[in-house]
Amino acid sequence: MDVLYLLIPISALLVLAIVAVFGWAVHAGQFDDVEREGERLLQGEPRAVDEAQPAQDAVDTETASSRVWLA
Numbered sequence: 001m002d003v004l005y006l007l008i009p010i011s012a013l014l015v016l017a018i019v020a021v022f023g024w025a026v027h028a029g030q031f032d033d034v035e036r037e038g039e040r041l042l043q044g045e046p047r048a049v050d051e052a053q054p055a056q057d058a059v060d061t062e063t064a065s066s067r068v069w070l071a
Contacts, residue, residue, distance in 0.1 A: 025031065
């Protein structure tokens with residue numbers, strides 16, 4: 001029973017911390033445009049991070065899997 005005197009204030013502080021982080025995220029604009037990321041996934045081909053790097057579809061999967069086993 002004495003452990004509740006410790007757990008209740010700790011849980012209350014945890015809830016306050018979660019509410020504070022959520023409030024900061026809302027204030028910082030993290031939830032302003034949530035539809036954009038969903039639409040971005042459905043549009044077009046993904047660009048390679050490095051332009052010299054081939055696209056993911058061009059990579060031979062058999063060669064890539066053999067590299068994993070050899071490494």
